[in-house]
Amino acid sequence: MSIRQRINSDLVSGGVVLLAVLVFWSQRDFTNPLARSLPDTILALLTVLALVLVVRGIVQPQSSSPFTGTKSLGLLVAVALLVAWVFLVSPLGFLYSGILMFFVASLYMREWPIRVKGLILDAVVSVLVVGGVYLIFTRVLLVPLSPSPF
Amino acid sequence: MLEFLAEAFVQNLSPSLLLLIFLGVLGGMAMGAIPGISATVGLALLLPVTFTMDPLNGLVLLGAVYMGAIYGGSFTAILVNVPGTPSSIATTFDGYPMTQQGRSEEAVVGVTVASAVGGVIGVLGLIFLAPPLANFVLNFGPQEYFWLGIFGLAMIASLAADSLVKGLIGGSLGLLIATVGISPVGGEVRFDFGLTFLQGGIPLIVALIGFFTIPVIIDLITDPASRGGEMIEEGAGRRSSVLVSTVRDVLSRPLNLLRSSVIGTFVGALPGAGGNIANLIAYSEARRASRNPERYGKGEVDGVVAPESANGAVVGGGLIPLLTLGIPGAPPDAVIYGVLLLHGLRPGADLFVAQGSLTFTFMVSVAMAAVMLIPVGLIAGRALQRAVVGTPTRYIVPGIVLLTIIGSYAVRNNVADVALMFLLGLAGYGLRSVGIVPPTIVLGIVLGVIVEEGLVQGLLASSGLAAPWTSFFTRPISLVIIVLTLVGVALVLWADRRARRRDGQEGGETAE
Amino acid sequence: MHARRVMTEWVSLLRFGWLAGLAFALFLLAACGGAEGGSGEQGSGDDYPSQPVSYVLPFDPGGESDVTARLQQGPLEEALGTSVTVSNQPGGGGALGWSELTRTEPDGYTIMGHNLPHIIMQPLTRDDAGYETEQIKQAYIFQSTPNALVVPADSPIDSLEDFVEEAEENPGSISVGGSGEFTANHVGTLEFGRLTDVELTYVPFSGTGSASPALLGGQVDALMTYNTAAIDLQDQGAKVLAVASEERAENLPDVPTFNELGYEHQEGAYRGVAVPPETPDEIVDTIAEAFREVNEDPETVEEMNELGYTLEDMGPEEAEQFTQERQEDYTDLLQELDLIDD
The missing domain is CATH 1.10.287 (Helix Hairpins)
Incomplete structure (x- = not known):
């Protein structure tokens, strides 16, 4: 509501x-x-x-009424998404937490129902974008992003 | 000097230098657009590369990267409300609203023109006014920096959305955040809440990313339409007309460009203040001088032109104390200083005479870099803008989140900063919903450092006086700044009141 | 109407939960796969270094430590036979980085710049600096910058003797600027005040770069700064009264030392490189040897001199001993001045 x-x-x-x-x-x-x-x-x-x-x-x-038009569950999901992403950085590392949460977020924001094609597209985009950003930061900008614990 | 200047100009037209400037501007722009990678970091990354080059090429490259990075910071500010560098804080105030209205191209063209003009004016100040400006700047002591900070804080009067009290609260909260960490005097740890990493304070960029970006991300997830319905429609047919009309529009108010650039040159020349303060002052002065101050904050093109011409001018201005006195005007200048020293180039009068050929070529190249922003910005910059605008919101949102997370980490390679950024952002979202807007808080954070350092250093340095605090009211420049602050606040409040009365009358008429 | 909205919102929540579950399952799969492949090989001391080395500076880019590290990067790669990346982890005057260092894997692949007196003073003066001096395992101290006392061009003070006289006549009203709190500049001012029994007011600035204009503009009566900044100030007409090193500084050959003028006073900042505690000795020795080679590289020597740095060569044992001596001196000083509890 x-x-x-x-x-x-x-x-x-x-x-x-x-x-x-x-x-x-x-x-x-x-x-x-x-x-x-x-x-x-x-x-x-x-x-x-x-x-x-x-x-x-x-x-x-x-x-x-500052939240007019804001859906309470939407707000909850937005915060949950951010919390999950921020707190997955430590255990999973930037790359894996990034790919995972990018995928989840892009799927969530898709029109429902999701077709398999959309699912695959989002997965590919997640891997490419996050992987690309990760490579730029670690290789070009020499920011030592922790890769992953495993 | 004119001989040097003419020779420098000709040398700058050589293809190899032009290519170097082009690459530097392009690379700098990319780095500046990434939040968490500041101009200083960008220059430091290039340092090893410049060691292998001859002094001139190395300096030219660094100058171009510096100019590009400061310019690049405006892109994320406009497109996704994240200031790429602290020099583009004020650019978000009107830049993001313009994007929401589907006018991001206009904003990008506006900042490109503004940065180029500002950059050139800054270098003109450097070439023609360096010695007198450097001498004048030395009169700025701790007391003057304190008052300069207060002068900046007075901007709350114009930033506070509807309530002055809430604006003051926002500014004070920002000041309080700025006091977290080691105190400038006494070396004591303040407000660390038992967390060791907070003794390093809350880095400005982490706070900026949190306060500006997290609320926008939450808005976009809960209501994707808030990104602006017309965003994707900007047709190809209108493109050239937007370009021409914006350029004409911006150039039709040369006073705004000139005022902001002069502010940028001067603040850049102050060793204790840089682009992060210059862009805010330029914004508030532009709003104050405008005939339509009520349009600011709602997508006024002058509101992006002012901060960007100011921070473009900071590049040249910051080199003034560096080249004349050996004092970096802004943090990135420290890197340039290192390169100068490595090649045995000692700042001072000698640099302009014995090494005149090299020095003037370098200075002119910084202006060339500013000019180079126009083709680079209009081609690469607009391509970036179109790409961002054309990308579906479902990819833009996680993309911004990814950049904010990595960017806040990259500030000092610390995972705790990511959580800090997020918590500040949530607090910012909450405070915004009760009328305490993020810009006022950020203003407090930016200015808190110079206010506090000015205060305690001023008190200590005048400890010979019976009452050290009197030194804050007896120095001529301090008095001038105090008067300017009071007049400025009075003008803004008066204008607001008049505008409100006008609105009230209009409202009354329609109701009848 | 309401019911429909509630429905759609529930659907959106379920959608999120479902996706999160799916993603988590995928992640578990990936984790299992990753765990099999990634059985880490721990490098022993013998084959060190077999991977790139990360050289971290706990200070901002552009500062003296940063510029030095980036100068060393090339020759260091040669000496170690592996690639070296330089990065910054600033905060708390270096404390954040050093506290991180104590929690870092002691494999020699993360080395960090360190700075005396910072690593002694921070644990002494803060309730919890995040590390103890003893936890900073030093591999090498490679350079130093001695303090120098500078007064403005138009100052009535022309010599160190004048300075002391002036300070005796006006206790507490001579302001001496410097870079930071509990830095070599600050400690030097305190030590010199104790030695000559005069009261000086120290004014901390946020760095050498913001302290210099305060002197040139006459905001402070004197500056306790490093020899590197003193040379620029001298070019601007300021008077360098004395330099706090054993021998005269190479870039200031005409300036006497405090010792020459009859005041037993030496103080300055020392920079070196440290490794996490528990790092095996062979690895520490390899690193120390590499930095010794860097300090012998003719090009680096020339560049360091150009920047005004004095080269130092203290290996792990010497560095540790030196640090202990300084620690005792500083503890005495601070206790005497009531700046810390006994």
Whole structure:
């Protein structure tokens, strides 16, 4: 289903920023006065700005629906696809994770139903594109991409 | 000097040098278009090749690659919203909207003209103004860099989409991200959240790729039509007319080209600031001077012309302190410096006299490289643009993801950066949906470094004063920048207010 | 209407799941196939090097270490008899690369540039630098750049003696710029301050390239920089007061050493190459021998001199001993100045 959630963006953003300030504040263990001058100023400024947003969100509630038209499952799939790709890089290496996920992504974005011809075409494109990019980076640009663990 | 110049010009017309420039520009363009491969990396890769060449050919090749790489960065910025190098950040602001409107060819032609003009103006500045500019630039101390950073941050006023408060939050979040890692003073590790690799900070390119690209990828997967319905239709018949009309359009506003190129030359000549800052300043100045500032960010051609002419001019500008003082104006110049030294060429007045023939030929060749962008860009560049536009979205999307992953890895050959890029991108997507837009965050990240270094270095360097902070308000150039910042912000806010009032009236009329 | 949309979205999710499953199955197949073919051959010390060697710099391209490595690449290939690729893994003033090195396969096929005093100071001054000095197994130290003290052309200070006097009269108000924190420039400033018992304010810049304009523009009163940058500054009229090496620097023959002027002070940056801990000694010796040959290559020697570097030849044992000595000195210095806990 489509996300039609209306949110009070001032309240939400203010809250998120306050949370971020809190997280950063908890990590503030450095001592040199010059090393903390800028971070402290920014954290104070962010707190004030976030409070302004929160107050504005309560006093003048304005809701918006940022995800109008975005399908919730589509969003989920997009993020899942990216997460899978990013986290497969370490175990599989750039080449194999690339070919695999390029293939999956291109098939997913194809018109359904998929014909065998399309499947084969996408597989060939995946291998060629990812293999080509891999070769350019490792051979020409000398970027040491880890090939694969096996 | 004129003798040298004439001789240099003639020498640059020799087929062998022209071929070298052509190859350099083409190769540089390809490297620049790949996110994660910056101009500096490209030059460093070529270093061993230049060792085997004579000094002139080596320098000419490096200059051409540099020019090509800075130009190439605009392609990914326009076509897929990924700045290929940090010098093309502002190019995404209007370049990608143009692509979404099916006007990517116009954008590509626009940046080609802009880069060529900017590149030539930068070299003119180098040839005719090097000594006075270099001397002036030395007056920029830590305090001035601090204020320059604040001046840049004031751009938030024009970048913030609908709410100034949210714009300021975005900028502050960017500044906060910039403080992650080793502090410039005290050598302390800040905000590493217990992760050792964060002591190296968050590299600008990793943040750029994440914040700009991940939201676009998510958009494209959830709604492939957001790539722009008309993208594939650009017919062959219109091609020549787009070319001619765009060139005429861009050249019809020479002031924008000139202003942006002068900004680029000057910022490039500042040893503490390079293309990453110049393109942003040029963009915001172009918007401020425009009669239609509300069109910026929605596909205004001047919005891609300004940053690209500025970063083209940075190439020549950056060579000013290098050739006169031995101080690299921007990181890629450090590589050129190495080559100069290897061949026993010491920067300084001597370089322009005793080695005048070589030096002038090199400088003119950089301008030739800028001119070479026109044929290369209009043929190879437009071919690339057409190829990207013609490729189905189902291949474009995984292709972008592949490039973002490898690109963020390549910045410092670190797998953790890939995850970092992705997390920042997700955060950027979330923040964008509540009105905190990625450009403001990125602005904070870019400028955070010079703001903080300027602040702490300024305080330390004036520790002889009773109150060191007063040094930030007593130096003449600092005061000029402060005034410019205040006036600039006031103008933008005033113009916005007027525009809003106008919109409000129009809205009222239609409602009646 | 709604039902239809929900349907299509479920179909899209199922489609994704199905594809992911299919892809995973394919991947498993590939993995099985790959596992059979890829039984790795571990190279022992005897046939080293039989593969290309990766020479990694933990710094940005374009810097001194980077340019040096790219100069060495050709002669190193000759000496090792295999191809050498140079790449960069910057971050944290080198710490990211060195911490990665401690986790790298100790087969000699990854070698990394290292830098004194960085590899001593970072573990000393950071809670967790990601590595310990002892984990950096040094194969060779091949060059050094001594510190040099420079003042602007229009400075009233004309000699080292003037400098010390000026600093005694105005404690803390003489600003000395340099490249980075806890670098040779920084440590040199601290050491010299301790030696002469004066208070100097050190201003760290992000590199030699951004420190030089600060001196020329008069933003700082003096600069503790490397001899390589000092020569350019001298060309611009700045006064080089002294150089912190044992003998005068070759590119600054007219500048006295600190020792000559009566101040026992030597400091500078040393660059070398290191391998992961646990690397077999034969391999380390092979690498050291190769770098020794590179340092004897006449063309390289000329290029290094051109760049203003002093060549050093310290093999694995010497380098380790040298590092230990320096480590003790630095620990004393930092403890005395209360910059680290005892």
